[in-house]
Amino acid sequence: MAELGAQAHGTHHPGSAGARDPLQHHFTSLEQQREASSLGMWVFIAQEVLFFGGLFATYTVYRSSYPDAFSAGSHHLSWRVGFFNTLVLIGSSLTMALGVYSAAIGKKGRVVGFILATILLGSLFLGVKYVEYGEKIRPCFGDGLHTGCLVPGARFDASAVHLEGPAAGHVQIFFSLYFAMTGLHALHMIIGVPILLWIARAAWQGRYSPEYHTPVELVGLYWHFVDIVWIFLFPLLYLIGSH
Amino acid sequence: MSSHHVVSWKVYIGVFLALCVLTVITVWVTGHDFGPFNLVVALGVAITKATLVVLYFMHARYSPKLTGIVIASSIAFFTILLFLLLTDYLSRPWPLVSEGLL
Numbered sequence: 001m002a003e004l005g006a007q008a009h010g011t012h013h014p015g016s017a018g019a020r021d022p023l024q025h026h027f028t029s030l031e032q033q034r035e036a037s038s039l040g041m042w043v044f045i046a047q048e049v050l051f052f053g054g055l056f057a058t059y060t061v062y063r064s065s066y067p068d069a070f071s072a073g074s075h076h077l078s079w080r081v082g083f084f085n086t087l088v089l090i091g092s093s094l095t096m097a098l099g100v101y102s103a104a105i106g107k108k109g110r111v112v113g114f115i116l117a118t119i120l121l122g123s124l125f126l127g128v129k130y131v132e133y134g135e136k137i138r139p140c141f142g143d144g145l146h147t148g149c150l151v152p153g154a155r156f157d158a159s160a161v162h163l164e165g166p167a168a169g170h171v172q173i174f175f176s177l178y179f180a181m182t183g184l185h186a187l188h189m190i191i192g193v194p195i196l197l198w199i200a201r202a203a204w205q206g207r208y209s210p211e212y213h214t215p216v217e218l219v220g221l222y223w224h225f226v227d228i229v230w231i232f233l234f235p236l237l238y239l240i241g242s243h
Numbered sequence: 244m245s246s247h248h249v250v251s252w253k254v255y256i257g258v259f260l261a262l263c264v265l266t267v268i269t270v271w272v273t274g275h276d277f278g279p280f281n282l283v284v285a286l287g288v289a290i291t292k293a294t295l296v297v298l299y300f301m302h303a304r305y306s307p308k309l310t311g312i313v314i315a316s317s318i319a320f321f322t323i324l325l326f327l328l329l330t331d332y333l334s335r336p337w338p339l340v341s342e343g344l345l
Contacts, residue, residue, distance in 0.1 A: 036306055039313070043313055045315075045317070046313050049317040049318070050317065050324065051323040053325075057325050058319075059333050061328060061329070064333075065338040066338065079270060083270050086266050093259075093262075094300075095302055097299075098252060101250070104249045164337065212271065220300075224297075224300045224301045225301075236285070236289075239270065239285060241281065
């Protein structure tokens with residue numbers, strides 16, 4: 001991640017004449033530098049696959065153990081909201097890809113515009129998620145009945161998902177995984193937005209060129225990875241069984 | 244600049260539209276009961292969408308072979324995690340409740 005916004009300080013490099021040279025002195029060419037940075041980002045993403053992988057593996061074990069409870073829990077999530085957010089996130093991946101494309105062809109203004117569009121769509125996704133979380137969390141506060149509370153624990157309202165007996169307990173496992181998986185995903189987006197802002201600012205300052213725009217490419221890789229996680233979360237959480 | 248391939252913006256629009264169509268398909272399938280095939284289609288569509296994002300949005304198709312090795316190894320290690328975990332869980336009396344052990 002340190003590579004993301006790394007600005008070279010190769011002022012001692014021949015021919016730079018005090019201007020910022022994107023080529024750092026320990027690389028022989030911009031191409032070699034770009035491939036090294038890109039590889040680093042891919043290794044980070046490979047690690048992220050296994051980071052999320054633990055949750056996906058847990059999900060697999062519990063869903064295969066309690067399919068009915070998972071189906072009941074899933075029916076309580078709005079597939080329409082999930083569908084809308086999926087399109088929003090795919091759209092943000094498109095604007096991100098177009099931002100990287102604009103950097104590669106040297107259109108500074110468009111880079112900033114597309115990155116800001118990506119931030120806007122990402123924020124819309126998070127806003128929808130905030131509303132979704134609120135509906136499940138708000139009833140859990142206060143005294144008395146906690147009708148509709150879907151946070152696993154003592155106040156969980158199993159009647160809201162029309163379940164009794166052991167299945168009423170098992171559906172809490174579904175909601176635990178729902179909050180853990182979508183929460184970790186949302187956290188990645190919350191981290192992504194300020195990084196995007198930082199890159200947009202650097203692009204605005206004219207730091208990138210068709211020869212050197214690695215930070216834009218790397219934040220793009222990160223953003224697309226987060227999109228991929230959601231591509232799996234949407235059907236696995238919102239679309240279990242037939243609706 | 245050999246591997247620094249600039250893809251036309253039309254490719255990105257095409258991939259975006261394909262992703263939208265696949266999302267509609269995965270939602271449409273949920274409206275019908277195909278038994279276990281619902282899960283097969285859901286995962287098949289998700290894997291197809293992820294592949295499109297990796298190949299085109301993330302430029303894996305135009306990247307050095309080493310990138311492909313990193314991607315393949317991340318999938319391989321996740322498969323190992325899932326496989327070994329399931330051999331354990333599926334070969335034991337689990338879940339305990341349905342076996343009457345709890």
